[in-house]
Amino acid sequence: MTSDITQLKEIAAKIRGRIISTSHHTHTPHLGSCLSCVDILIAAYFSAMKIDPSKPKDPERDRFILSKGHGAAALFQVLALKGFYPESLLDNYGQDGGIFAEHPPTPDHLAGIEAATGSLGHGLPIGLGMALAGRIQKQSYDVTVLLGDGECNEGSVWEAAMMAAAQRTGNLLAIVDFNKWQATERSEELATGSFVDKWRAFGWEASEIDGHDMAALAEVLGRKRNSVGKPVAVIAHTVKGKGVSFMEDDNNWHYRIPTADEVTAAYKELGITAGVTA
Numbered sequence: 001m002t003s004d005i006t007q008l009k010e011i012a013a014k015i016r017g018r019i020i021s022t023s024h025h026t027h028t029p030h031l032g033s034c035l036s037c038v039d040i041l042i043a044a045y046f047s048a049m050k051i052d053p054s055k056p057k058d059p060e061r062d063r064f065i066l067s068k069g070h071g072a073a074a075l076f077q078v079l080a081l082k083g084f085y086p087e088s089l090l091d092n093y094g095q096d097g098g099i100f101a102e103h104p105p106t107p108d109h110l111a112g113i114e115a116a117t118g119s120l121g122h123g124l125p126i127g128l129g130m131a132l133a134g135r136i137q138k139q140s141y142d143v144t145v146l147l148g149d150g151e152c153n154e155g156s157v158w159e160a161a162m163m164a165a166a167q168r169t170g171n172l173l174a175i176v177d178f179n180k181w182q183a184t185e186r187s188e189e190l191a192t193g194s195f196v197d198k199w200r201a202f203g204w205e206a207s208e209i210d211g212h213d214m215a216a217l218a219e220v221l222g223r224k225r226n227s228v229g230k231p232v233a234v235i236a237h238t239v240k241g242k243g244v245s246f247m248e249d250d251n252n253w254h255y256r257i258p259t260a261d262e263v264t265a266a267y268k269e270l271g272i273t274a275g276v277t278a
């Protein structure tokens with residue numbers, strides 16, 4: 001755990017570089033979606049959450065669910081840097097024989113994973129169940145669920161939102177990676193409207209922040225919550241492809257794979273160095 005914002009930003013730059021390099025070497029997509037949520041993941045795992053890689057099944061650990069499962073490459077890199085497994089294992093990400101698929105697997109398959117996700121809209125209902133279980137079992141852990149903005153078109157998200165408010169699961173936090181893009185179009189084209197007002201209308205305590213403001217993220221994610229009370233929603237305004245100018249807000253990077261030259265250029269912008277081969 002660290003409260004040093006400069007250090008958190010340095011970790012985020014390293015993670016972004018690793019994600020981009022891995023995408024190049026393994027020819028795996030969803031780069032833009034991974035880069036937009038990196039700062040959220042770093043603030044959660046390195047500043048806010050109570051979690052110990054040496055005790056991944058600790059009953060009192062905080063729970064984190066990546067509901068936007070296509071951002072798994074970012075989560076895996078964060079878990080590796082946190083110490084759940086060696087970073088070198090990710091060189092086989094998405095490859096035959098490797099242990100990392102392109103979406104989070106079941107918890108029994110990989111340490112640090114709380115739920116297999118990828119079918120959008122499932123993470124919040126699972127997180128709600130975990131939050132209720134914690135209260136019933138009188139455990140003090142919190143549950144954080146990271147959703148995509150396009151994912152919030154799924155009805156199961158709002159069914160869970162209603163249930164969470166009705167059950168007053170104050171130990172549940174939903175943070176939306178609001179990068180304004182879905183797979184093939186702008187989020188607003190499906191009438192997302194004001195996210196913060198929608199969550200409030202469903203009975204949640206809701207606020208908006210800059211999803212790349214590390215200090216703000218660390219503060220809101222680290223805020224201790226009550227086991228009984230309003231669940232908390234945070235709308236994090238982010239940029240798809242954040243950190244690399246030629247990737248930012250360009251939805252082609254939802255599926256594009258970077259060349260070796262583009263990886264080198266990205267590393268230069270991120271202020272980090274690494275060898276890149278074609």
